[in-house]
Amino acid sequence: MPEVRGHIEGKHSDCQVLLYALSTCIWCRKTRQLLEDEDVTFDYVYVDRLDAEERKACRQQIRRFSDRTSFPTMIFDDTDCITGYKPDAIKERLAL
Amino acid sequence: MSDEISISPEAVDQLYQRLDREAKAGGYNLNPDVAFTKGLVEGLLINEARYGYGSCPCRLADGERKLDLDIICPCDYRDPDLVDWGACYCALYVSDEMRDGRQLLQAIPERRPPEEAREAGVSAAKPTATAVGEAAHDEELVGFTWSGLPVWRCKVCGYLCARRRPPLKCPVCKADQDRFERLM
Numbered sequence: 001m002p003e004v005r006g007h008i009e010g011k012h013s014d015c016q017v018l019l020y021a022l023s024t025c026i027w028c029r030k031t032r033q034l035l036e037d038e039d040v041t042f043d044y045v046y047v048d049r050l051d052a053e054e055r056k057a058c059r060q061q062i063r064r065f066s067d068r069t070s071f072p073t074m075i076f077d078d079t080d081c082i083t084g085y086k087p088d089a090i091k092e093r094l095a096l
Numbered sequence: 097m098s099d100e101i102s103i104s105p106e107a108v109d110q111l112y113q114r115l116d117r118e119a120k121a122g123g124y125n126l127n128p129d130v131a132f133t134k135g136l137v138e139g140l141l142i143n144e145a146r147y148g149y150g151s152c153p154c155r156l157a158d159g160e161r162k163l164d165l166d167i168i169c170p171c172d173y174r175d176p177d178l179v180d181w182g183a184c185y186c187a188l189y190v191s192d193e194m195r196d197g198r199q200l201l202q203a204i205p206e207r208r209p210p211e212e213a214r215e216a217g218v219s220a221a222k223p224t225a226t227a228v229g230e231a232a233h234d235e236e237l238v239g240f241t242w243s244g245l246p247v248w249r250c251k252v253c254g255y256l257c258a259r260r261r262p263p264l265k266c267p268v269c270k271a272d273q274d275r276f277e278r279l280m
Contacts, residue, residue, distance in 0.1 A: 024143060024153035025154040026135045027203065028154075034206065052159075058212075070210075071156065083206075086203050
C-alpha cells in the first residue's frame with residue numbers, strides 16, 4: 001500500500017505536476033509508473049485514502065480543471081489537466 | 097482514512113477464478129491480461145473491506161451504499177461501455193474483439209454523471225427508484241417504461257431487458273447482440 005501523499009524527485013522538473021490518484025486503480029498505477037519511468041518530478045495524492053474533508057477539498061480542486069472527478073487526473077502548473085492514462089498526451093504536455 | 101488493508105494473493109486468486117467463471121457463463125470476458133486483471137480484483141477486495149461492497153476500483157466511492165449503487169461492480173455502465181469502447185471503465189471486462197486483440201484498449205471516458213447530477217437524481221426519486229420488494233403494482237403501463245428505456249427481447253431465448261441498447265451477448269443463451277429485437 002503506497003503512502004497517501006508523496007513527492008517524487010526526477011530529472012524533469014520544469015513543470016509542476018500534481019497527480020490525483022486512487023490507490024486501487026490500475027490506470028492510476030500505470031500513470032504514476034509512466035511519470036517515474038520518464039523521470040518526472042511530481043507530487044501525488046491517493047484521494048481514496050483521505051478522510052471525508054480532505055476528499056472534498058481534492059474533488060473541488062479537480063473540478064477547477066475538469067467537469068468530472070475522475071482518476072487519474074494530473075494538474076500541470078496549476079493551469080490545465082489531463083484525465084485518464086494517456087501516455088502520448090502526457091508526454092506531449094511535458095515535452096518528453 | 098489512510099487504511100492499511102492488505103489482501104492475500106490467495107483471496108485475489110479466489111475472486112479472480114469466480115469472476116472468470118461467472119463472466120464466461122454470462123457471455124462476458126475478463127481482461128486477458130491476468131496481472132492487470134488481478135490488480136483490479138485486488139482493488140475490488142480492498143473496496144469491499146473498506147465499504148462493505150465491491151465498488152469500482154477506478155472510481156472514488158462515496159462510502160454510502162445508496163450513493164454508490166451504480167458503481168458496484170459490475171457497474172451500471174459496464175454494458176454500454178463494452179458496446180462503445182470494447183471494455184468497461186476500469187477494463188476488468190472486455191469485448192470479444194478486445195480479448196482477441198482486434199481492438200486497442202484505450203482510456204475510456206467517464207460515463208457516470210457528475211456528482212451534482214447524481215445527487216439531483218437521488219432526490220428526485222421516480223416510482224421505479226423504490227427498493228427491491230417495494231415496487232408498486234397498482235399502476236399499469238403499456239408500451240413504455242417508467243425509466244424511459246426501451247425493452248429488448250432476445251429472439252433466441254426470450255430474455256427481456258430494459259436498457260438503452262441490448263447487451264453484446266444474451267446473458268442467458270449467449271446469442272449475439274444482433275439477435276435482439278425491440279419489444280417496446
